[in-house]
Amino acid sequence: MKLNPDVKGVWVFGNIVRTIFWTILTFIIDLFVLKNIDSYRLDLGVISGIIFISGLLVSFVFPHFKYKYFEFELQDEELFLSRGVFIHTNTFIPLARIQHIDLEQSILDRMYGLSKIVVHTAGTRSDELTIPGLPLHYAEEVRDFLRKFIKEDVV
């Protein structure tokens, strides 16, 4: 299943915010640290400019690919996740292994009425089992489905 296309907007926004953060940070470093180093030859603001422009480019282009490669499939006994642009990963999660479930909403998510589900297993590398860009009511449905399943499986 594909994610809700609105999630691209969330990612674009998030990336822009991040780009601005890094631009300001590098500018501050430029102003207070790099300027005082003699062997540093670039003009003030060059690095932040590069970061700003390339960041904006990436901000608008990358989410499309990220969206294109993100798929999930909720079946009776397992959850399949398929994601990643540069490193593409398919993950198989037996539902019986789920330890707990988080439903998260960032401020950007809320502007679009979206939310993400984070599934935790006892495994060590599974913090990344996140399904972003689900409409809130649907996310709640999924959460309740998963929750029921955990109970049934164990007792």
Added chain:
Amino acid sequence: MDNVHFSRLSPLTILLRILQRIPGLVIPVYFIYTQNDKTEFYFLIISIFLGLIFFSFYLFDFIFYKYLITDKEVVIKQGVIAKKERVIPIEKIQNIAMEQTFLMKLLGLCVLKIETAGDTSMEGELNCVSLKKGNELSDYLKNLKHNFEQTVTLADESIANELEEDKVNTQNPTQDEETLIFELPTNQLLLFGLINLRLTLLPIIFWIFGIVSTYANTYIKEIIDRIEDTFEGVGNQISNIEIALYIVASIILFVISSVVIDIIFTFNTYYNFKLTKSKNKLYTSRGLLNTIKGAIPINKLQMIVLKTNVLKEYLGFYGLRLETAGGGRFNGAEIAIPFAKLELILDTLKHILPIEFPDDYLKISKKSIARNIFKQIVTLIIIAFFLNYFSDKNLFYNLYFDLVLGFITVLIFPFAFLSWKNKGYKITERQVFIKVGVVYKSVKVIPINKIQTLSISQSIWTRFLGLAKVTIDTAATSNQFDAGLRDLDIESANEIFDILSKSFYKLSKEAKHIEKI
């Protein structure tokens, strides 16, 4: 879900947060106060403003933090701007702990920690509730867990069994018979330390060097100057052969002292090593100066690792490490057999888990060699340029630097081939075997029914080569980086993925079946 049933934390929490904040404010307040004595008024306003902001943060945190504890699950809702809702099923709770700091004691509060087997940061925490409420809740949860344990039998291997065992052990420690299944004879300790091949001295030397160079920089410079002064005339008299001899001698000295230290360490750590077995738990006990005891619940076993190095393998000696879930004292990993002949280890393993090690392993793709060589050479080039950038002279004109670079480059090729040759995997009905390592070798055994998640991933570069990586995630916490198979052909990777997911279901159905009986 109705909001009516949700409860809030104790209101005193806000006061506690403010009180906790005060010590951190002392230093900045002191500085501002002593340096700008003319701007006291503004300072007062700013501090009141900041205080109000902090207060409102705490207030909103408090208002938006709600929890609900039912007989099935714990739900925690939090977040003012970014919302978060966490659901922890009761049966997944591993441990309930109550904590109190001094301040909390004064205010009659406590933190209720609900720990699960997942990541340690992912657990539920009620910070803070009143002491009375905390006691009530923890009793309630413990009761629920207790009831739950009685209904659960074989299938849920992870939590319930361990808790039951713990109870049995605390009530009647002598009830279970403990049988000795392995003992490390003292005379083998010497051999063990001798061929351990751990360069224990190396980090120690670097450590000492680091300390000395930071604290006695000028002193060292003086010494070096003095040495240079004395040897100014002598330098020409020493021949190259002599220099080479000195280098060889110091390397030999280094290795010998390293081995001696290793022997001492080994003696201290593994003296009087015993592995005993009760009904479904293993106990280890070892140590000369401190006796260290460990317990391994057999049904919590996540991974078994058979370890050796080139020297040990040549002499037929191996070690066995067992990994369990949960970050305990030893990060979930416990040495079950430090050092023994292979037959003895296999015999002992029969008491723990019936495992047949395969004779032949399947190979990973040959493209792995090319990929490794490429990767190492790129890394080497980056390091070389990095070093060159930070040195005063052009290092590439230096003969010795070039020689070392060439030497390493030549070494990369056989090493890549050997590491391919030593890698292998085998999937049987119940276990996955993964063999890795050139100098330090190991065989990892992962029981298929302990798999948590299964991933197959491809980077752009490996996709181009038609390779893929399969990651088998278990709850074993110590060896998190290499419980996977790199550089498989995409077809065989998909095949492994299918086989593993199918046999996972087969085994979990079997477990359910046993449970019903």
